[in-house]
Amino acid sequence: MIKFDRYKDGKRYALTFSYDDGCAQDRRLVELFNKYEMKATFNFNSRQINDYNNRCIHAEEIRPLFIEKGHEIACHTVTHPHLERMLIKDQYDEIMRDREALEKATGTIIRGLAYPFGTYGAETFTAMDTASIVYGRTVQSHNGFTLPDDFKLWHPTTHHNECENAVRRFIYNVTKAPWRAGGVLYIWGHSYEFDNAEAPVQWEKFEEILANLYQYRDGYWAATNLEIYDYVQAMKKIRRSADGKMLYNPTDIDVWVSYKDEPLKIGACQTVTVE
Ligand SMILES: [Zn+2]
Incomplete structure (x- = not known):
């Protein structure tokens, strides 16, 4: 009996992260991911990467910080608009011009998108197809570990501020319930949120969470969003x-x-x- 229920290296579980806006705190966050051997996708607004008046990540930092460490860079549009309020040709421009700028900065082929504000319309999907974008991440947490049927509606498990319960369940499944169907823990957020003194999950707490997950690393595949997408497509073939x-x-x-x-x-x- 064959079951299509495994990821890379035969793991039944996968772990991925997605961080938006390319803000300065990504420099600190990516160090944590590197330390605990995790992979993440960072979603950039390319208008900012050539603007040296701000504190965001700049174009020439992107390769050494992210790409050379195995992380993924994905689109977040050029200017961070509400895509669904724009004409389809302008939606296409926002995505495609972002792709071009990020490809120039990374030397990689960019294929993913995180929707600015998490919003999108029916025409957004057409614009993405035309721009050869294969997946779109929303901000609608589903608290589960399943993957979407339609990767243009890739809902994450949870925002990092509410992730502790999902992390506990994930570790339980990985260690004590291998008979479960497996799945993906998908955490998203913005790295500047870790600086907020009111936030439930700040830097120290997040590092604790990553260190805890790291103890169980033999049970999951640490992957970027695109690596998971590509693996699933290969499995379907x-x-x-x-x-x-x-x-x-x-x-x-x-x-x-x-x-x-x-x-x-x-x-x-x-x-x-x-x-
Ligand atoms: Zn954003």
């Missing part, structure tokens, strides 16, 4: 023979499935036969 015993992976990404409840790797461009 696995071809099976009529009797279900032959599995062919036509993609360039290694995929793991469960066979008799054990992880089974189907390497990129490989065929695996089971009994």
Whole structure:
């Protein structure tokens, strides 16, 4: 019996983060992610990266700070508007010009988006398709660990200020309930919020949370948003023979499935036969 319930390296769980606006505090936040071997996606407004009058992350910092450490940079539009209030061509411009600027700064192909203010309209999806953006992150927490059917409506598990309960449940599932279906803990926020003396989760508390998760790192895959998206797409492309015993992976990404409840790797461009 084959089950498509595993992530990279046969893990049943994955952990990802998404941080918006490219603010100065991202410099400190990314150090924490590096320290605890976690991967995150940082969503930038490209208007700011060439503005040296502000305290935001600047274009030439992006590669050494994020890309060279394995993190992802994604779009957050050029000027941070309410996309759904704009003409579709202007929505497209906001996304595509952001993509171009971020690709220049990162030397990577940018394929993700976090919606400014978390809002979007039906035409936003068309603008994203035209700009070759494959996923869009909202701000609607669902408190669960499931992935969306439609990645243009990728709802996170939780904002970091309310994440403690979800983190506890995630660790419980990873350690004590491997029979559960698995899933992804997805935490989002803005790094400047950690400076707010009124916030329930400030720097120290967040580091405690990451350190706690780090103890269970063998049980989850630490990935960027895009790595999870690409993995799921590769998994959907696995071809099976009529009797279900032959599995062919036509993609360039290694995929793991469960066979008799054990992880089974189907390497990129490989065929695996089971009994
Ligand atoms: Zn924002």
